[in-house]
Amino acid sequence: MPDNPSPLAIIVAAAVYMAVCAIWYAPRVLGNKWLSLIGKTRQELGSLWRPMILALLAALVLSYTLSLLIVAMEIDSFVEGILFGFLIGAGIFAAALAPIMAYEGRPRQLYTLYASNVVVGMMAMGAILAAWR
Template sequence: MSIVGVLVATVIGMVLGALWYSPVLFGNRWMQSLGKTRETLGSPTLPMIGSVFASLLSAIGVALLHSWIGVDSFTLSLGLGLALGLLIIFPALLSDNLFCDWGWDLLFIQSGYRVLSVVLMSLAIYWIGA
């Protein structure tokens, strides 16, 4: 497992999240779906620390899977990221959404970020480790 690959994948997850949840992409729609405003979100410090940790854990998990199954091509790396995102992450968030009734906008914003993040992490870990 490449430590550099894990660190780069972690940063990719954080940069994507910063862009995804900014007003440039889905930030305003995300806050509206939550019924929040910038003022009512509170301090971002603790959520950001937790997000870095979550991104690191995801990157480690993807790197371990790369190592265990011997990812040796762009296609396999992309397939692994898509499988994780679309067959594990999205269904888990879908189930939560159905029980908690968070709304379809929130489901697609949240899952879209998570799926794209794990795909990009997988590709980064492949490119750096290749």
């Protein structure tokens, strides 16, 4: 088993994370609900190319960071990767996001939508990165 993360695995995992997000926020899935919760229309969002570039860069950073942790923890199976992705997504991201959303007075449904998207995305990335080892 290699001691270094695979660059190709990092790119593939980031692409899968982006796909999870694209499906999650598709209008027929949760996109319309998200717009309602943030009180905006699709037209009010304007052009999304800049946020998409930022999202891609963030997905690459997430994937790279998760891959470093997976290598350091010697996680090398699909199932362990899913569980580790869940642990990181729920135990770090969702836990850190909760008080922010509460202080801002945001709806719980919005918190759930954001947190569950990241948790599912991290689980998918964890599975890919661990199995690739």
